[in-house]
Amino acid sequence: MKKRKTDRRTLYTLGLIKDAFLKLVDEESYSKVNIARICREAGITRSTFHVHYSSVTDVLNDVLNDALLLTETNPVPFFAGNGKSLDYLKSNESLVPACQRIGDAGKYQKLLMDPDLSEYIIGRIVVNERDTVLPAVIEKTHLPREAAETLFRYVIHGSFAVNRAHNFVKDEKWPHDVQMLNEFAEVGYERLSRK
Missing domain, CATH: 1.10.10.60 (Homeodomain-like)
Known part of the structure; x- marks a missing residue:
């Protein structure tokens, strides 16, 4: 640019x-x-x-940068295994996945739903979240960096897919799905940390 x-x-x-x-x-x-x-x-x-x-790609990148700025205040990503309750997640937006926080700003929802852009947007989210999330995954699991990177990518792609299934709207089923995935991640992280 x-x-x-x-x-x-x-x-x-x-x-x-x-x-x-x-x-x-x-x-x-x-x-x-x-x-x-x-x-x-x-x-x-x-x-x-x-x-x-x-x-046009420069504009897309600038728009995504604006959207990802919404996620930079994320102190602890939800998939770092917080074990938080549904009510806690509802009232602490920074703990939800980056793609959902972006989706909360309605002006980005159609962009996030564009099938031609999914992988590109996921790639941008990965780059944006890596420095915050990867160390948290390593600390939580005690995995080597390469293994933690695999888990990190899996979680980002999965989070995006689940939020996409909800059209990036927090419908009545969304909180249940987020809590279930959070619990799943917590159990997985605990199990991996015991190896």
Whole structure:
């Protein structure tokens, strides 16, 4: 992505572009979004677009960065085996998976549901969460880093799949599923730590 100033006008234009991108993804799939459509929707010229971004993928990355900022205050990931009650999880949003915290911001739900982007988004979540979650998994299980990395990837992919099955909406079944997965992880971590 291009280096850019962060004055008020620049921030406004970036907001227009990202909002237009999200609106287009809401209406159709990511694969149908192109620079011309973003420019029309945002009411900007192609040259203005290129002052800030080189491609649609750059916009996607910037939008995902915004979304993942929602997860940076996560002190202890839910799958580090907290053994917390359902009520505790409901009132402590930071303990739910990153993909669900992103999904809670309604403007990202369609993006998360786009089948063309699932693996890409999971990859971005993995990169974002690795430094926080992987040490917690190693501490909890006493596994070597390589084995803990496998478990970490499994949990991220599984969490994404479960949240996707709920359309990234906390419907009435979602808290039950999160608690069940949390209990499953806790038992698994305890078992692995005894090896």
